[in-house]
Amino acid sequence: MRVLRGIFHGLLSLGSFIGAGFRGVITIMAFTEGGLMRQFCLSRRIIALSCIVLMGLTVGSTLTLFNLVRGQYYLTRVKYLERENRAMTSLLQGQAEQLSKLKLEMAKLKEFEESLRQVAGLGVAPELQVSESESAGGRGSSRSRRP
Numbered sequence: 753m754r755v756l757r758g759i760f761h762g763l764l765s766l767g768s769f770i771g772a773g774f775r776g777v778i779t780i781m782a783f784t785e786g787g788l789m790r791q792f793c794l795s796r797r798i799i800a801l802s803c804i805v806l807m808g809l810t811v812g813s814t815l816t817l818f819n820l821v822r823g824q825y826y827l828t829r830v831k832y833l834e835r836e837n838r839a840m841t842s843l844l845q846g847q848a849e850q851l852s853k854l855k856l857e858m859a860k861l862k863e864f865e866e867s868l869r870q871v872a873g874l875g876v877a878p879e880l881q882v883s884e885s886e887s888a889g890g891r892g893s894s895r896s897r898r899p
Contacts (some may be wrong), residue, residue, distance in 0.1 A: 778793070778794050778795075778796055778799060779791060779792070779793050780792040780793075780794065
């Protein structure tokens with residue numbers, strides 16, 4: 753408890769010391785080129801508050817400028833990405849058209865192959881014969897295993 757009382761007393765005396773520093777006036781003397789002298793008296797409180805406001809304005813201006821620069825950077829980046837996206841989309845559309853042309857060509861070739869086989873007297877494509885023989889061979893081997 754004694755320690756807390758000592759800390760509290762120390763804070764009070766520090767506060768009164770700082771408060772006493774803000775009391776009083778500061779005299780500012782300004783000289784002009786013509787040799788005239790002007791004298792201004794400002795309180796220390798006004799000077800301290802002016803300094804605090806000036807620091808706040810400086811920090812606020814700096815943050816605003818930083819956000820402006822960052823916003824411009826992101827805006828430029830978004831525009832670049834949109835252009836790249838449009839380029840990729842057109843490329844994909846071109847490839848899709850090529851793929852559809854290739855599918856049509858494959859269908860034409862398949863029809864041509866079927867017509868050639870009919871003319872030649874070959875009924876079933878060799879790929880189909882191979883797959884049928886493999887499936888038949890698999891069944892035949894399982895039958896031969898039975899006792």
